[in-house]
């Protein structure tokens with residue numbers, strides 16, 4: 001019973017993301033590297049239960065919840081109910097589901113499928129690296145081959161090389177060349193493209209025209225979302241009979257604006273981040289999106305753990321179209337309960353998020 005638990009301590013640890021290769025640039029930012037460390041937070045109760053989750057922001061103020069009954073700060077039907085506990089969003093969901101002895105996706109409502117399609121989100125501008133001897137197209141194709149071998153059957157290609165890294169027209173031509181080459185090499189793969197806001201509406205339409213026969217699943221963040229540009233894009237897609245979807249809302253999401261654009265029929269998929277937007281926020285907004293007929297695909301780039309969280313959301317909340325896959329492994333957490341086979345990620349039925357933390361507590365308790 002959740003009512004029997006009072007929060008006794010909050011501790012931290014570190015988990016490490018390791019990519020299978022260096023991940024290069026996208027339209028907006030430079031080299032992404034080979035991995036990084038992230039804070040994990042562990043919440044324990046006075047009855048001996050514990051849960052943990054990753055934290056991307058600050059834990060400041062979270063110590064205020066120590067000593068309080070779990071149900072004072074967490075409602076199993078909604079998530080975190082006290083803003084002081086928001087950094088504990090994933091830890092508290094893991095804790096509550098563990099106490100209730102149910103998978104996280106069951107706690108979330110069990111509204112989706114427990115097998116979800118996932119795509120590799122790791123196809124960056126590696127053709128441009130290294131600076132002194134760029135590897136070209138072959139580098140991108142090699143990355144696709146590596147991720148295919150890891151079980152992915154869909155790729156999201158970064159586009160927008162002309163935004164910062166190449167001369168505008170040469171960058172555009174490379175974007176088209178890469179997209180066409182991957183389509184040719186993988187005729188049956190689902191292909192998505194992501195410009196990280198590096199295009200204009202006009203350039204987006206020009207790009208989609210140039211790859212019209214590549215059957216793109218979606219175009220992501222073509223430009224900073226605004227109604228006029230999205231309307232141009234919509235009209236183009238409708239007039240050409242294209243079934244390519246428009247996905248946005250990852251970068252600095254403005255929730256009221258996104259809902260307005262969604263209600264106007266200008267967006268098909270919303271992409272707010274799994275962790276920084278948060279599970280509680282996703283639980284709040286998902287019924288509205290479902291009512292509007294707009295799907296979700298929580299942004300998961302950065303950490304393989306975020307892919308697993310997004311898959312739990314897909315299985316729990318439903319209305320998640322597909323899940324962003326982050327190739328690689330996590331040191332400090334056991335992710336072996338999740339399996340990726342033929343492009344499908346199977347969400348386990350074990351309690352909580354089913355990701356045992358194996359990293360030691362590395363700092364003094366935040367609060368006891």
Ligand SMILES: [Mg+2]
Pocket residue numbers: 194196220221250
């Ligand atoms: Mg993106």
